[in-house]
Amino acid sequence: MPFPPLPAPLQVALAERGYAEPTPVQAAVLQPETEGRDLLVSAQTGSGKTVAYGLAMAHTLMGDTDRLPNPGNPLALVVAPTRELALQVQTELAWLYAKAGGRVVTCVGGTDPIAERRALERGAHIVVGTPGRLRDHLERGNLRPAALRAVVLDEADEMLDLGFREELEAILETTPPERRTFLFSATVPNGIAAIARTYQKDALRIAAGDEGAQHGDIEYRGLLIAPHEIERAVVNCLRFFEARSALVFCRTRATVTRLHGNLAERGFAAVALSGELSQAERNRAMQSLRDGRARVCVATDVAARGIDLPDLGLVIHAELPNDPETLLHRSGRTGRAGRKGISALLVPHNRRRAAERLLNEARVQAAWGPAPSAAAIKAQDDARILVQAGELAGEEAGEGDLVLARSLLESQTPEAIAVALMRVMRGPLPAPEDLAEITDRPTRPYTEDRAPRPPNGGPSAPGAWFKMNLGRTNGNADPRWVLPFLCRRGNVTRQDIGRIQVQERETRFEVAPWAAERFAAAASRPATEAKDAHIRIIPAEAPLADTPRPRSAFPREGGPRPTYPARPAGPPRRPR
Known part of the structure; x- marks a missing residue:
């Protein structure tokens, strides 16, 4: 289905970017019944929401003309939860409105507010920013909202999760009442519904796709590991799945720092994203991922909210998230724009039940199995090297290469030359880790392969x-x-x-x-x-006879912690 009629500059921009037909969410917001109305839209991450609301507000901003007026006070305001998402939105809207003369300005925390004030003074058609910085510019009079025709809350549920409700309400209350308001959110919890009732007028509710359905482009894997082999398992996952780029989630900044250092030592081109980094450092990390200099990003949940990486094929949950919403937001960084992706949960075998409960609450199904072993990775490497070597051998050789090849064959056997080639091709690959063998079965109480609990509390x-x-x-x-x-x-x-x-x-x-x-x-x-x-x-042999054995030392797997005999008292301490 082609795009409906749009202003000519936007049609040209879409064609140049290879947009032949709209995604479901883009088609939904461009239906005739949406014209001029407020919209409350829920859609899966990676579904093309930025372009969707960029197109949805086009007629509101441009009217019947093909160009925007000269830049002055902004016509549209887009509020995003994080700096990275705001910068990505600015990039998307800039190319979409470039041929219409559009000027898009960002206002985000961590950057120079004086430079932002000057940019606003020079005029803008669309302003994109984070809640705190936008509120600051509004209160200081740098951002004048009188001409606003449209306001977009992007990833509104995430902004509420991050505690930005007060900022959002302050921003919306300063904007003209006749504006159009677009709320885009992956889910519509009670908080989002309350904001819609208060600040939208007869909003049209749009659900692009089945909100409860599993994302068809994301394959979930539950990988069982030993409790203390998380970092080794991350290494093996990165080596086994061979994604062009990967995102590894941790819960804390300290874990991000430690894991990033370990991956860098093992030869991975990795960067870190956490709240302790400056905006300039975060920008450099993101740019290295986009241009291919880095292939792995280790991040906390907050730092990675809303980021969109090109060709992100793998998300690794090095530590399980606390709730199903976080699981879905993490996993939604991959499987975007029709591309396939893998979401791998590293699950210590004693936490399988908790992981299964989390997946069930998120309404997704995972394929369970052990984490990739070193043997499986080496076998995969061998198969790939054979293919690559065959492709190299099929290329036409120049005369100089043939002379060198004949010289090598005179001094070495073909087998020795082939072995040397294999070593060279394996050289850049980080070595896989040996992992403990974990049986693929759910944790459960005593069964036939475990001694039953004795009667009468023995x-x-x-x-x-x-x-x-x-x-x-x-x-x-x-x-x-x-x-x-x-x-x-x-x-x-x-x-x-x-x-x-x-x-x-x-x-x-x-x-x-x-x-x-x-x-x-x-x-x-x-x-x-x-x-x-x-x-x-x-x-060791049998226990020493002088130590009594506690009753029910092993009551059940996953049960209460066992008790231990008290350590003999030492000599009394000297008074100070």
Whole structure:
């Protein structure tokens, strides 16, 4: 279906950008019944909403002419939740209205407000900005709203989530009452509905597509990992899925900084986005992603809201989001404009139930399995290298290359030359990580492969015993640090560790029967940190007789934390 009649400059701009037909949301806002009305639009992320409201307000701004008037006080105001989204909107509207003489100005936090004031004084047709900075310019008189014909709230639900309700209300109350108001939002919670009732006039409700349906261009994967192998799993996901660009989500700035540093050390072209960066640093990071110098972005939820990266084929949830809305917003960064994408959730095996509940609340289905292994990545590399080598061999060689090739064959065997080629082609690839083997099954209470809980509250089935070569005198061993160390080294949880017996020169501990095999395999591998390399863990004989076994040390997987015998009291402290 072609675009309906539009001002000629906009039609030319769309054709030059390759827009042959409108997306569903663009077609919906251009229907005859929308003319002159306020609109409350919900649509999936990546559906072409920016161009949609740019086209929807075209007749309001331009009338029956093919050019906008000389720039003066703005005719349209677009409010976006983040600086990155505002800058992206400015770029989209600039090319859309360029042939109509349009001038688009941005007003966002983190930039020079004096330069923005001067830009507004020179005149603009459309102003795009973030709520706080726009309110500041309105209160200072730099932004004069008297001529506004249209106001757009883009990603309105995200602005409410970020706490901008007061700013939005202040902005809307200063704009002319006869304006058209467009609310674009991925969802329409009660807060958005309240704003629509207060500040819109007989708004037409448009739902572009099935709001509850799973995004057809996004493939969700639930990848089971050991609790302490998140960063290794991120490396393997980036290597396995081979997306042109990828976005890795973390919850905190500290995690972003640590993971970004680790990925850079492993050879990935990565940048970080978090609230502690200046606007100039954020702009440089985004530009490096857009021009291909960087391929991985590690970001917090707030920093990545609204960003649109070209060819983003992979979203990795290094840490699970807190709610289904955040999951959908994160995942919606990929699968945009008809392109396919993958949303991979890294799920520690002891948190599978929480992840399944999150996916269910978000109304999406995921394919479950273990995270990509090093063997799978190497096999994929081999297959790709064979294809690339075959393509290179099929290219026509020049005379100089043939002379050099014959010289090589005189000094080396064909096999040696082929091996050297393979090494050169593998050289730039970051090495995959060895991950603990995780069984693809939901966590659940005792089943036939676990010892049943004994009747009458008796002690549970005994676990497997191990020992390590550190004790009180040769390592200052203490259960307070031994327990988290064992969980990290053995890829188990606190619920999988039973009694801990600290002796003079060694420490014995009990591992739950269902986790013993996994613990032994993980503990036998070399330590990941150099400071732990001297600690050896091996199977041990039966527990010492002088330590009573707690009742129900392993009541059930995922149950309450086990109890430990009290550490013998040491000598009394000297008074200060």
